[in-house]
Amino acid sequence: MDKKDIKAFFDRLAPVWDESCFHDPSKIETILDYAGISANVSVLDVACGTGVLFPFYLRRNVSRIVGIDLSGEMTTEAAKNFADPHIRLITGDAETFAFEESFDCCVVYSALPHFEDPANLIRHLSEALLPGGRLTVAHSESRATIDGRHSDGAQAVSMGLLPEDELAAIMEPYLQVDVIRSDEQMYVVSGIRKTD
Numbered sequence: 001m002d003k004k005d006i007k008a009f010f011d012r013l014a015p016v017w018d019e020s021c022f023h024d025p026s027k028i029e030t031i032l033d034y035a036g037i038s039a040n041v042s043v044l045d046v047a048c049g050t051g052v053l054f055p056f057y058l059r060r061n062v063s064r065i066v067g068i069d070l071s072g073e074m075t076t077e078a079a080k081n082f083a084d085p086h087i088r089l090i091t092g093d094a095e096t097f098a099f100e101e102s103f104d105c106c107v108v109y110s111a112l113p114h115f116e117d118p119a120n121l122i123r124h125l126s127e128a129l130l131p132g133g134r135l136t137v138a139h140s141e142s143r144a145t146i147d148g149r150h151s152d153g154a155q156a157v158s159m160g161l162l163p164e165d166e167l168a169a170i171m172e173p174y175l176q177v178d179v180i181r182s183d184e185q186m187y188v189v190s191g192i193r194k195t196d
Contacts, residue, residue, distance in 0.1 A: 027140040027186055028056050034179045034188050035136035041104035044128060046094045047111030051078035054087060068094050095121050102130045108137045113161050119170045126174035129193040135175055136190035143187050164189050
């Protein structure tokens with residue numbers, strides 16, 4: 001995968017993204033429970049897109065949200081959708097971006113197949129967590145559904161979604177993985193940053 005192609009793909013889709021995608025609110029609430037999203041936590045939302053999770057975070061009274069996305073058109077749409085002082089948007093590459101702050105929670109929602117090097121992503125995001133912070137990778141559909149969707153038009157900009165045990169193994173050097181769920185409803189792997 002070429003990041004220029006990924007950026008172009010999502011730049012092109014950004015204006016119609018919210019109308020073309022449905023995210024089940026009850027599943028999102030469950031995912032955010034797993035992700036430890038609660039009052040006063042800081043959140044890094046990786047591949048935030050147009051900000052689909054932002055209203056859910058805000059209803060939980062988080063202290064701040066930093067959303068990062070490779071696609072400038074996606075962050076432009078997110079900025080149009082949410083003019084809230086708790087939200088800061090970054091157009092950049094989450095695998096390499098030098099975050100100047102640390103976070104209680106990091107969420108990679110509906111995005112992992114678009115990262116060619118999941119191990120590098122997990123390592124880098126783990127470093128952006130506060131000690132005891134939580135990193136969560138999730139989809140609100142099954143792995144089979146996600147793989148089927150990506151094989152139908154997004155092959156050039158996505159890979160298969162890693163089996164949950166493989167992702168947990170990638171996380172293990174940095175995180176104490178305590179949530180692994182992969183069923184017909186959702187895919188969630190989550191862990192707490194290990195302290196040195």
